[in-house]
Amino acid sequence: xxxxxxxxxxxxxxxxxxxxxxxxxxxxxxxxxxxxxxxxxxxxxxxxxxxxxxxxxxxxxxxxxxxxxxxxxxxxxxxxxxxxxxxxxxxxxxxxxxxxxxxxxxxxxxxxxxxxxxxxxxxxxxxxxxxxxxxxxxxxxxxxxxxxxxxxxxxxxxxxxxxxxxxxxxxxxxxxxxxxxxxxxxxxxxxxxxxxxxxxxxxxxxxxxxxxxxxxxxxxxxxxxxxxxxxxxxxxxxxxxxxxxxxxxxxxxxxxxxxxxxxxxxxxxxxxxxxxxxxxxxxxxxxxxxxx
Numbered sequence: 001x002x003x004x005x006x007x008x009x010x011x012x013x014x015x016x017x018x019x020x021x022x023x024x025x026x027x028x029x030x031x032x033x034x035x036x037x038x039x040x041x042x043x044x045x046x047x048x049x050x051x052x053x054x055x056x057x058x059x060x061x062x063x064x065x066x067x068x069x070x071x072x073x074x075x076x077x078x079x080x081x082x083x084x085x086x087x088x089x090x091x092x093x094x095x096x097x098x099x100x101x102x103x104x105x106x107x108x109x110x111x112x113x114x115x116x117x118x119x120x121x122x123x124x125x126x127x128x129x130x131x132x133x134x135x136x137x138x139x140x141x142x143x144x145x146x147x148x149x150x151x152x153x154x155x156x157x158x159x160x161x162x163x164x165x166x167x168x169x170x171x172x173x174x175x176x177x178x179x180x181x182x183x184x185x186x187x188x189x190x191x192x193x194x195x196x197x198x199x200x201x202x203x204x205x206x207x208x209x210x211x212x213x214x215x216x217x218x219x220x221x222x223x224x225x226x227x228x229x230x231x232x233x234x235x236x237x238x239x240x241x242x243x244x245x246x247x248x249x250x251x252x253x254x255x256x257x258x259x260x261x262x263x264x265x266x267x268x269x270x271x272x273x274x275x276x277x278x279x280x281x282x283x284x285x286x287x288x289x290x291x292x
Contacts (some may be wrong), residue, residue, distance in 0.1 A: 001036055013205030033263040041277040046256035051112025053262070054255040057109070057146040058248075059137050060153065063119035065094030069106040069231035070117070072259040077140065079133035080122035085277030087136040094119050099232045103240060103250040104152050111208060111252025114259065118146065123153065123211035131160050135167070140169045147258050150168075150251040152181040152191050152244035154189040174198040177254050177266045181247035193218045197253070198270055200247040206248055213277035223275060 009203040035044070050185040065248045066292030073094035080090045094118075105117055122137035123129040134155060141149050144151035149171065155164070162223040168191050171178045183189040199218060202225025203211070227239045250273070258264060258274055264272065274280060 007038045019129065023103045033261075037271075037275060038199070045272050045276050046253065046260060049256040049259040049260045051113075052114030052115035052254035054112065054115050054147045054258045055118065055145075056108055056112070056115045056148045056251060056255055057118045057120055057141045058064075058101050058105050058152075059120040059122055059134075059141055060104055060150075061098035061123040062094075062096035062101045062121040063094050063105045063117065064102045064231070064233045064235075065119075067102055067106065067221065067233075067235055069232050069237065070102060070109055070116070071113075071253075072106075072190055073119050074125070076119040076121070077137075079129075079137055080153075082132045084234065087130070087132040087141040089136055090123065096121075096233050098123060099238075099279045100152070102233055102243065103228075103230035103238075103245060104150055104226050104251075106170060107208075107228065107245060107248035108137050108252045108255065111292070112255035112259070113209070115252075115255045129268065131154075131155060135160065135163050136165050138164075142167060142176055145174060146176055147262075148254045149176055149178045151178060151191070152247045154181070154183045154192055156183075156187055158188075158190045161190050165194060167191075168194050169198045172266050174183065175265055177269055179247050179251040179254060181243040184242050184244075190230070193256055197252060197268070198266075198273070200250045201243045202241070202246040210278050210280045211250060211273075213274050220270070221250055225249075 047219055058214045063073050076094040078087040078092040079087050082088050120137040120141050122133040180192040180197045180199055182199055183194045191197055199220045201219040201222055203222040204226045208224050210220055214220055214222055216275045223246040227244055228245040229237055230240050232238045268290050
């Protein structure tokens with residue numbers, strides 16, 4: 001499959017200028033799509049969209065395929081230890097013995113019913129998993145060029161920060177939007193605290209489409225995360241609380257936006273989220289509403 005223009009890697013060297021430079025005197029700047037900032041509104045961003053054409057990957061405990069609130073899972077892989085003690089990703093059935101990944105997938109599907117869902121299983125019981133499994137699963141997802149990767153988990157292991165930094169930056173430059181939940185406790189953890197991801201924590205309102213920009217980093221956005229009705233293995237539902245369930249609300253919104261505007265880079269997409277946030281919309285004079 002040929003990558004669209006926005007997926008192709010730019011040449012690192014242009015004759016006549018240093019690496020990564022551009023010959024601008026001759027007017028050879030690359031064309032790109034853009035929209036005036038005061039024209040960006042929820043209606044412009046996602047009005048009428050359902051996420052069709054957008055590929056979303058949930059890196060978690062797996063996804064129960066066929067769950068009434070999840071639907072089809074188009075691809076599923078799991079972390080498997082190899083003979084040398086490393087970790088490979090292997091094809092598997094879309095299953096989830098813990099429920100955490102299914103819950104996240106159900107939230108995404110509820111906001112963006114048209115998305116293509118893929119499961120990357122790196123957790124065992126919904127709470128724990130090895131560092132090598134996380135690195136292998138996230139690396140696999142980035143290499144598959146997903147449009148949105150939902151990572152509702154974090155690690156407190158400083159030894160993993162260098163590898164995670166490299167991976168999330170690679171995702172950013174490959175135009176893979178990485179949405180990551182903040183830790184539920186105020187402890188140093190990663191990769192939600194890295195600037196190249198979209199970091200999410202909870203607010204206490206019930207509307208799944210309501211989210212807010214946070215002017216006090218490192219968390220950038222607040223979305224629904226308290227007593228959220230979520231899908232659970234066995235075809236049922238439960239209510240659960242945590243930043244884990246705030247992140248997929250933003251992932252779903254990202255899928256809606258990219259379904260209408262696939263040319264947006266992660267940087268541009270984060271800007272659109274900022275301009276359409278509940279505490280920002282309307283401040284620039286545009287016509288804003290809560291269109292879905």
